[in-house]
Amino acid sequence: MRVVVALKQIPDLVEELELASGGTDVDREFLKFVLNEFDDQALEEALCLKESAGGEVTVVAFDEPDADRTLYTALAKGADRAVKLVGVGEGWLSGHRRAGLLASFLGNAAFDLVLTGVQAADDLDGQLPALLGARAGLPHVSVVVRVELDGPRAKVSQELGGGTVAEEEVQLPAVLGIQTARQAPRYVSISRYREIQQAGGIEEVEIQSSADEPDTYRLRRLFPPDTAGHAEMLTGTPAEVAERIAELIRSKGLVKS
Amino acid sequence: MSNDVLVLAEHQEGRLLETSFELLGKARELADAWGGKVVAVLLGAPDAAAELSAADSVVSCEHPSLAGYNPEAYERALVEILRERDPRLVLFSTTTAGLDLSGAVSVHLRAALVSYVVALSAEGDNALATARIYGGKLLAEVELSGPRSVGAVISGSFPAAFGRAGGTPEVARVDLGHVLGDLRITVTSVVAPEAGDVDxxxxxxxxxxxxxxxxxxxxxxxxxxxxxxxxxxxxxxxxxxxxxxxxxxxxxxxxxxxxxxxxxxxxxxxxxxxxxxxxxxxxxxxxxxxxxxxxxxxxxxxxxxxxxxxxxxxxxxxxx
The missing domain is CATH 3.40.50.1220 (TPP-binding domain)
Structure with missing residues (x-):
């Protein structure tokens, strides 16, 4: 079983998001970038599949901030190959372009299954699993919470919302958008990471840039949401704030005073 | 190209989702502004057509593979319907089906796509969408000026009441059996959530x-x-x-x-x-x-x- 996992770097949302001049992108120079959390789930599921059914896991990322750290981490976790797609340029890469470039990478790769995160925080023009599936002409399923391999098929569980789950059989090769892996993503020790990093092993692949986003789509600006509906902030010591919260709950008649 | 706005009317076992009405209400507003019609697509569940009263017409399709939600069957049926109707804007919710279909449809039709939409309005002949990005820390304002666009809307963004008003839509039943053969995805079962330890x-x-x-x-x-x-x-x-x-x-x-x-x-x-x-x-x-x-x-x-x-x-x- 040859599994390709597409990984994406996104700004760490714990930090304040500064806008770059022009107002249509975040300031990539100063922001910390991390692996999209759903891609981390996809990687974990791929590694679990490899452990249970054998095979090879290839992780692929674009040359985005801190992508090397993510790729080395994936190798340290047990991925067999790490590919960095270079030559695309800097700045936010739209979902359509990302999908088009990945589809051309897949056109030259041997694989049975592509896993990636169900969504990412900067999916302004759509989510990768469906964009990539449609571009590559492969069956695709999003919001997947379980994957099992069964010969030329994958048995997948797809969440339909409200806890209802559809069990589906998907002919391979296919693209699956992973929401949750069967277990929490594994950790890597710093010593193991360093060992892998020192050995190198990231393959760089030059990828042709192409315009895949219809030119009828124009991002005018990014802006912070209106804070008119902002919460009334409670201030004071923890004891004072807790007392205010207790009063609020009591005001709804829910806790005895 | 038409000035029509098309909505996927999602349902679970024949019961229309609230989000379908939210989309219909917004579709009505935009279609009126552009001088087009509101078209609702109903896959499976033909009996629900009468409830889609805010639409001018309902395209209803029945097929064994559309009895429940099958991502591939839905995609093929929708693409076929969209090629024929050629609406200027297609609206989905960011449900599971919306995540499966909005991107795929935009690729197949070479239509622009905006996801996580929270506001949408007509601006002359164009559509102006506001979408949530970076976990809601920022909003993005996107202009859609082309003949074909797709929007995936976060549920709860528009009032459902506007999507319940209206009269009697014309219902067109279409047979799409010719595009629904040899599916690569089969739904084997649908499992309802187990009763939890606490409700x-x-x-x-x-x-x-x-x-x-x-x-x-x-x-x-x-x-x-x-x-x-x-x-x-x-x-x-x-x-x-x-x-x-x-x-x-x-x-x-x-x-x-x-x-x-x-x-x-x-x-x-x-x-x-x-x-x-x-x-x-x-x-x-x-x-x-x-x-x-x-x-x-x-x-x-x-x-x-x-x-x-x-x-x-x-x-x-x-x-x-």
Whole structure:
């Protein structure tokens, strides 16, 4: 079983998001970038599949901030190959372009299954699993919470919302958008990471840039949401704030005073 | 190209989802502005057509592969219908089907796509969409000027009432058997959620914990607070994904929808998927150390103090 996992770097949302001049992108120079959390789930599921059914896991990322750290981490976790797609340029890469470039990478790769995160925080023009599936002409399923391999098929569980789950059989090769892996993503020790990093092993692949986003789509600006509906902030010591919260709950008649 | 706005009317076992009406109401407004018609697409569930009264016409298709939701069958049927109808705008919700279909449809039709839309308006001949990005920390304003566009809308963004008004739509039944053969995806079963250990949907007061809780060991600390308040403990997706609390406690798009009188959020940042599951809570109190967390845009009251300090003091306050 040859599994390709597409990984994406996104700004760490714990930090304040500064806008770059022009107002249509975040300031990539100063922001910390991390692996999209759903891609981390996809990687974990791929590694679990490899452990249970054998095979090879290839992780692929674009040359985005801190992508090397993510790729080395994936190798340290047990991925067999790490590919960095270079030559695309800097700045936010739209979902359509990302999908088009990945589809051309897949056109030259041997694989049975592509896993990636169900969504990412900067999916302004759509989510990768469906964009990539449609571009590559492969069956695709999003919001997947379980994957099992069964010969030329994958048995997948797809969440339909409200806890209802559809069990589906998907002919391979296919693209699956992973929401949750069967277990929490594994950790890597710093010593193991360093060992892998020192050995190198990231393959760089030059990828042709192409315009895949219809030119009828124009991002005018990014802006912070209106804070008119902002919460009334409670201030004071923890004891004072807790007392205010207790009063609020009591005001709804829910806790005895 | 037409000036029509087309909506996928989603249903579960024939029951139309609330979001379908939200989209229909918005479609009505846009189609009126552009001088077009509102077209609803109903796959499976032909009996629900009469309820789609805000549409001018309903395209209804029945086929064994459309009896339930099958991502591939839906995609093929929709693409076929869209090629024929050629609407200028197609609207989905960001449901599972919306995530499967909006991107695929935009690729097949070479149409522009905006996802996580929270506002949408006609601006002359164009559409102007506002979408949530970066977990709701920023909004993006996107202009759609072409002959074909697709929008995926976060549920709850538009009032459903506008989508329930209207008259009697013309219903066109179409046979799409020719594109529904040799599917590569088969749905083998649909499993309803198991009854949980506690029913968080019935609670009037909920204590809900998120990623900020940090580790499984810390669950005990908030459990103590929940016990003191006589409230069940609920959680956001990351906490359930980590296995710290069972799935039956999950609030949000892939979990339960709750409507408590008081919703106390500890260490939850307020991702759109979570907010979708608690939008109807009466009073929302949020505790998060990040003052820019989107949760404070929906909460009535908030504090940036440490959640453990608050949990500890609040336990004491209600026990006193």
């Amino acid at each position: 968080i949907t019935a609670a009037e007061l909920l204590v809900s914990v998120g990623r900020g809780i940090g580790s499984k060991d810390n669950i005990e600390l908030v459990e103590e607070l929940a016990d003191a308040l006589g409230a069940p403990l609920a959680a956001s997706r990351p906490v359930v994904d980590q296995g710290w609390l069972p799935k039956s406690r999950q609030v949000g798009k892939s979990g339960h929808t709750v409507k408590p009188k008081v919703y106390l959020m500890l260490g939850i940042s307020g991702a759109p998927e979570h907010l979708e599951g608690m939008a109807d809570a009466e009073l929302v109190i949020a505790c998060n150390t990040d003052p820019a967390a989107p949760v404070f845009d929906v909460a009535d009251y908030g504090t940036t103090l440490d959640l453990f300090d608050i949990a500890d003091e609040l336990t004491r306050a209600v026990k006193a």
